[in-house]
Amino acid sequence: MTQMIDKRPDPEALSRxxxxxxxxxxVDDADDLxxxxxxxxxxxxxxxxxxxxxxxxxxxxxxxAVAYDAGIEIVPQGGNTGRVGGATPDDTGHQLLINMGRxxxxxxxxxxxxxxxVEAGCILQDIQRAAENADRLFPLxxxxxxxxxxxxxxxxxxxxxxxxxxxxxxDLVLGLEVVLPDGRIWTxxxxxxxxxxxxxxxxxxxGSEGTLGIITAAVLKLFPLPKERAAALVALDSLDSAVTLxxxxxxxxxxxxxxxxxxxxxxxxxxxxxxxxxxxxFETTYDWTVLMEIGGTKMDGSAGVALEGLLEEAFEAGQVVxxxxxxxxxxxxxxxxxxxxxxxxxxxEGAQIKHDVAVPVSLVPDFIRQANAAAIALMPGIRPYxxxxxxxxxxxxxxxxxxxxxxxxxFAEQEAIHRAVHDVALSMNGxxxxxxxxxxxxxxxxxxxKSDVELDTMRALKNLFDPKGLMNPGKTIPxxx
Ligand code: FAD
Ligand code: 2HG
Ligand code: ZN
Numbered sequence: 118m119t120q121m122i123d124k125r126p127d128p129e130a131l132s133r134x135x136x137x138x139x140x141x142x143x144v145d146d147a148d149d150l151x152x153x154x155x156x157x158x159x160x161x162x163x164x165x166x167x168x169x170x171x172x173x174x175x176x177x178x179x180x181x182a183v184a185y186d187a188g189i190e191i192v193p194q195g196g197n198t199g200r201v202g203g204a205t206p207d208d209t210g211h212q213l214l215i216n217m218g219r220x221x222x223x224x225x226x227x228x229x230x231x232x233x234x235v236e237a238g239c240i241l242q243d244i245q246r247a248a249e250n251a252d253r254l255f256p257l258x259x260x261x262x263x264x265x266x267x268x269x270x271x272x273x274x275x276x277x278x279x280x281x282x283x284x285x286x287x288d289l290v291l292g293l294e295v296v297l298p299d300g301r302i303w304t305x306x307x308x309x310x311x312x313x314x315x316x317x318x319x320x321x322x323x324g325s326e327g328t329l330g331i332i333t334a335a336v337l338k339l340f341p342l343p344k345e346r347a348a349a350l351v352a353l354d355s356l357d358s359a360v361t362l363x364x365x366x367x368x369x370x371x372x373x374x375x376x377x378x379x380x381x382x383x384x385x386x387x388x389x390x391x392x393x394x395x396x397x398x399f400e401t402t403y404d405w406t407v408l409m410e411i412g413g414t415k416m417d418g419s420a421g422v423a424l425e426g427l428l429e430e431a432f433e434a435g436q437v438v439x440x441x442x443x444x445x446x447x448x449x450x451x452x453x454x455x456x457x458x459x460x461x462x463x464x465x466e467g468a469q470i471k472h473d474v475a476v477p478v479s480l481v482p483d484f485i486r487q488a489n490a491a492a493i494a495l496m497p498g499i500r501p502y503x504x505x506x507x508x509x510x511x512x513x514x515x516x517x518x519x520x521x522x523x524x525x526x527x528f529a530e531q532e533a534i535h536r537a538v539h540d541v542a543l544s545m546n547g548x549x550x551x552x553x554x555x556x557x558x559x560x561x562x563x564x565x566x567k568s569d570v571e572l573d574t575m576r577a578l579k580n581l582f583d584p585k586g587l588m589n590p591g592k593t594i595p596x597x598x
Contacts (some may be wrong), residue, residue: 125211126166130187137179144168153216156205157198163206168214174294174302174333182300189213190587193327195269198261201556203326203592217268220333226251231339232291232308237268237332253339256283260457268332274324276552281508282375292336293319298583308336326554327589329582343412347420348449349428350441352403356482358436359407359507366409369427376410377508378456384504388458391465395458398441408456463502463515468524470531472514474542475551481507484541488514491537496530511551514538555593564595
């Protein structure tokens with residue numbers, strides 16, 4: 118007989134938590150809570166005991182200590198822009214949401230050492246601006262940067278448009294401060310470029326999606342600010358030319374290539390149709406386009422000259438058939454606006470099934486062709502919308518519902534389509550989650566792509582940090598087969 122476990126929290130523990138946080142740090146009004154109880158895709162809706170908004174690492178520590186003793190489950194949350202339901206509580210109403218938005222101070226910028234120490238609740242865009250004001254670059258950049266928080270970026274090991282040159286969020290961290298599930302604080306805010314004193318614990322928390330502890334602060338790596346940036350939106354003769362052009366651009370620019378983003382030509386039309394301010398800049402709809410950008414070390418136009426030279430060669434070789442070269446900073450920003458707008462544009466075209474796969478870069482064209490064939494075989498009329506960070510081999514292989522198909526009929530096939538698309542990626546030794554993480558959406562798919570050795574090790578680590586299983590339960594780690 119299964120024993121029902123009552124997870125209702127001890128009211129005394131809850132009142133101690135409220136006392137620790139004070140009125141500024143506690144939200145339980147239904148209207149105020151509502152936006153934090155649904156994920157960014159509108160797929161998951163949850164309930165909670167209330168939302169804690171701690172103002173310091175000490176408050177996080179005290180709250181977790183009380184919750185640990187009382188057996189209260191915790192859901193850490195940053196800007197709530199995640200794509201896999203990781204920051205949404207379940208529907209029991211017994212979980213405590215901890216939103217880090219009040220811990221938003223830049224503690225220190227050390228330009229000479231190219232580091233910056235920030236609290237977890239800092240908005241990514243504020244961090245980028247603070248670095249820029251110190252003549253430095255913090256290169257993490259993604260569509261949600263105006264609202265996602267660095268804690269969420271690190272917990273999900275975010276990617277974005279500059280991974281090609283600077284790496285994932287994981288590669289941009291020197292030190293971390295973390296509160297463990299039982300309330301103990303690990304102060305690992307080191308600024309060292311080299312430190313081989315045993316296991317590098319920070320990497321366990323980076324990408325752990327709130328399942329091992331709460332990140333409260335980080336020391337980030339900064340870089341020299343590029344003096345200029347030259348971008349081009351190019352139309353390709355074929356999908357395969359994306360890979361050829363990428364290789365040429367990396368080599369010719371001695372790896373000054375910062376971004377290389379693939380977009381199907383019709384996604385630019387959809388952006389113009391649905392998103393105010395977005396404009397399809399070509400006169401015709403090409404099959405495939407790429408937005409690429411090179412950073413320059415001088416302010417003398419040499420980045421633009423290098424990019425033009427490269428494109429001329431690609432024109433002559435027939436790989437590039439058209440190009441838009443922005444003549445001002447404003448025009449460059451418009452191209453990037455267009456790139457980010459294609460995500461919202463797809464939303465407006467109806468229901469969608471999303472994937473976030475990685476394959477070796479050279480296999481991206483084959484992946485797209487094979488995934489298209491598999492998806493269309495399962496659902497004739499489905500509209501593939503593959504785009505993204507081809508420079509990292511990371512494609513958002515999204516699919517829009519067939520025109521006129523009822524949403525329920527479309528979603529009835531969702532699991533079969535996920536499996537088919539993931540199978541193509543796995544057949545290429547790829548990944549089913551290149552940047553958005555596992556969360557709730559992909560948790561059980563992990564059973565199909567990780568070995569027992571890997572899964573058992575993950576579970577053992579989880580158990581070591583969180584023996585009571587209170588930290589973001591039900592996310593990321595699948596139950597044993
Ligand atoms: P949340 O969504 O709040 O949380 C994400 C996960 O981290 C959850 O599991 C949560 O429990 C955990 N968490 C949050 N804060 C903490 C903390 N302080 N300590 C421990 N755990 C924590 N992602 C990319 O990688 N690349 C992209 O290019 C990209 N583009 C996007 C574009 C749009 C328009 C949108 C809406 C999303 C995009 N994303 C992208 C997804 C999302 O923005 C990133 O995953 C981002 O890093 C999440 O940050 P967040 O603060 O919103 O975290
Ligand atoms: C992007 O690269 C994001 O624009 C979002 O990772 C992708 O939601 C998506 O489909
Ligand atoms: Zn992305």
